[in-house]
Amino acid sequence: MRDDRLHEIRRLLYAAGAACSVQEISDAIGASPATVRRDLIDLEAQGMIERTRGGAKISDTSGQEVAFALREQQNLSEKRAIAEVAYAHLRPHSSVLMDAGTTVLQLARCIRLRPMPLSVFTNCIPVAQVLADLPEVKVTLLGGVLRAENASMVGGLAERMLDELWFDQLFLGAGALASDRCIYTLEEAEARLNAKMIARSSTRHLLIDSTKFGRNLTYRVSPLKDVLSVISDGALSQEWSDRLAEMGVSVTLASLQNGQDV
Structure with missing residues (x-):
């Protein structure tokens, strides 16, 4: 009790x-x-x-780390709005890498509602489950060590799989975007795998709600300059919008009206 x-x-x-x-x-x-x-x-x-x-x-x-199922519910409207914008960036017949972020899971739910021909690779078990029975979508789940807290696969095996692959598009979540303009997470293995994801992808989209900006977590993933596109929500501060513009990073702010219950 x-x-x-x-x-x-x-x-x-x-x-x-x-x-x-x-x-x-x-x-x-x-x-x-x-x-x-x-x-x-x-x-x-x-x-x-x-x-x-x-x-x-x-x-x-x-x-x-708060369990995946709990994090999934925080700022849900913002995550759904961000996912709607991210969906518009998808290109049919492309290879798409999706990480284990809860905002990325909302993108998977958008794909489920409006399927298109895609080859999706992911280390996120819930993402794979959402897309598993769609005939238009070929799903590959990365192998490795199961991290129950994040419902994800990590470790050397997952990293070696990425070494043999190249992706047209990456959709990456983040635990924090710190004042040093770097992406951070709470777990070392997750950080290493996410860095490898960035290195193995042509177009890289960071899906991150405005509450994650200016936060600090333990393990650095990558400098933000290695990401080509940031998709956030309309509550992002002008200060951070200006910083991103200075770095030459493309920024798209999602309106909550873009979100829907998926």
Whole structure:
């Protein structure tokens, strides 16, 4: 029961993307406010959340990876809008590499709604599952070590597979885009594989919502200059828009009206 509550509190705070009051959490999970307060103390001690005055929010600086299913729900409208813009960049009969980002998963769902002939390669199990039974789409899942936290395949085997392949297009997610203008992630093996993906692709699109800009995570993937195109949402700050323009990186900002429930 306690573990279920802690999971639900984390899911709720991550999906909200902002602080929730103790009463809001209590109503959502069906536990007393006193129980919620004790659970919040435990979650804060684990570095998962930050308590606020009268409530709590998910921690942005915990350095711990939140499970794929929880991350998938955060900023969902923005991710769907970004995926709609990314879909317009797809070219029929091309080879497409899709990483294990949750925004990239929304692109896979767009493809499922409007299939086109593609050869899709991915290290993301949910992406492969979404596209698996489409006759127009040939799906290749990279081998390697399973990372349950990110529902992805990583490691030396996956990297060696990429050495034998070349892709027309890459659609890459990101955990953070730091002030040094580099892409970062929380996990070393993921960083190495993503860097290899960039090196083995002709056209490289970074799908990243505006909340990821200016954040810091542990492992560097690549300088942003190695990516040709950034697709984000309309909440991206003018400061970052100017920085990207200075670097010569193409930027497309998605309107939330472009998103749809897929």
